Amino acid sequence: MTDEQRPAVAATGTVEHGPGRRELVVVRRFDADAADVWASITEPGLLEAWVGRWEGDPATGTVQFFMTAEGPDAEAAECVITRCEPPRRYAVDTATPGGVWHLALDLAEADGVTTLTFRQRLGPDDDAASIGPGWEYYLDRLVAVRSGRGADTVAWESYYPAQREHYARAATAAG
Numbered sequence: 001m002t003d004e005q006r007p008a009v010a011a012t013g014t015v016e017h018g019p020g021r022r023e024l025v026v027v028r029r030f031d032a033d034a035a036d037v038w039a040s041i042t043e044p045g046l047l048e049a050w051v052g053r054w055e056g057d058p059a060t061g062t063v064q065f066f067m068t069a070e071g072p073d074a075e076a077a078e079c080v081i082t083r084c085e086p087p088r089r090y091a092v093d094t095a096t097p098g099g100v101w102h103l104a105l106d107l108a109e110a111d112g113v114t115t116l117t118f119r120q121r122l123g124p125d126d127d128a129a130s131i132g133p134g135w136e137y138y139l140d141r142l143v144a145v146r147s148g149r150g151a152d153t154v155a156w157e158s159y160y161p162a163q164r165e166h167y168a169r170a171a172t173a174a175g
Contacts, residue, residue, distance in 0.1 A: 009140075009158040011166035013132050015122070015174040022122040022174050024167075026135050027115060028143060034109040037116060038087030040146060041105055050141040050151050054079065065094065069141070069156070099123055116142075122171075132167035133160040 013026035030037050040046045044053060048068060055076070056063035064076035083091035083104070091104040102121040107114050118135060122128060137159040141151040 009162060011132070011136060011163040013136060013167065013170070015128050015132075015167070015170040017174060018119065018121060020121075022128075022171070024120040024122055024128055024132055024135065026118045026132070026139055028118075028139050030114045030116065030143075030146060031112065032114055032146070033112065034087040034107045034114045037107055037114045037146075038090075040142060041090060041116075042086070046145075050145045051138050058084075067138075069138070069151070098125060101126075128171035129164045129168040130160075132170070133163040136163060 013024060016023050016025050040050070047053065051069075052065055052067040054063040054065045058081060061081050063079050063081070065079045066074055066076050077094045077096065079092040079094045081090075081092050082102075083089050087107055089104065089106050091102070094101050094103065104119045106117045106119070108117070109115075116139075118139060120126075120131065120135065122131075137154060137156055140159075141154045144154050145151050
């Protein structure tokens with residue numbers, strides 16, 4: 001089953017032990033080749049449709065990123081591009097009020113289906129119960145946009161606080 005057929009509010013993410021610390025992991029699958037999904041996570045117009053827009057020159061390794069669903073007064077976050085290997089891996093470090101978030105998107109294609117694996121390394125003070133629903137929400141916005149429904153069909157209220165307990169249990173199980 002690809003995510004175009006998955007119920008939009010079911011929490012699917014996990015918290016796993018990654019290199020040196022816990023990682024929040026959320027997976028989505030698409031009936032498309034990796035290059036097509038890559039465009040959705042890197043091309044400005046496609047990216048803005050589901051998560052946000054950037055300003056600056058990515059060739060410098062740093063851009064300012066504005067998350068579109070956070071409202072018109074959302075502040076930019078500085079994103080340092082740490083890996084860019086089209087169409088397979090994209091990683092950034094982004095400054096938040098609580099510290100630096102290390103985010104990575106990996107794409108793997110097999111038999112016409114591309115699996116997108118999102119990872120966020122969790123710091124000791126990062127609350128997976130608050131962060132996990134947010135990434136589920138944004139990745140489901142990606143699913144909605146790619147399936148032609150539009151990001152506006154995904155309602156934040158369906159994710160938080162509804163998925164909070166799922167991520168609290170996942171974080172506890174991961175230690």
